Amino acid sequence: MARRPRSTGEMISTLCYVGVGLWTLGTALEAPFPKAALLGSCAVACFAGALRHQIAQLFDPR
Template sequence: MRKRHHSTGEMISTLTFIGVGLWCLGTGLEAPPLKATVLFICAGACITGAARNLIAKALSRD
């Protein structure tokens, strides 16, 4: 198995996904119910995006 090196751009986008996901979680805790629901969905999508490399590795059939 070949070791894969992550580029600087991949690392920056991962940190951005984490930051936006955490911001959405924090904002969702103080928002009205409908807005909070949308923010929690967005937070989940961002955190999933941050874990995209781990998810791809887990689903890989190599």
């Protein structure tokens, strides 16, 4: 089965996830510990969102 190409909207949302992840990570580096831990986990979630297609392929490798 042929893979369908990524749409422009999917690419834009991926860039947004990466941008927000980087911004959140930068904010976490300057925050005190409890807030930094929460922001760090949010940054990880944003990066996971950016990798959502690759993560989906791990579970459904067609």
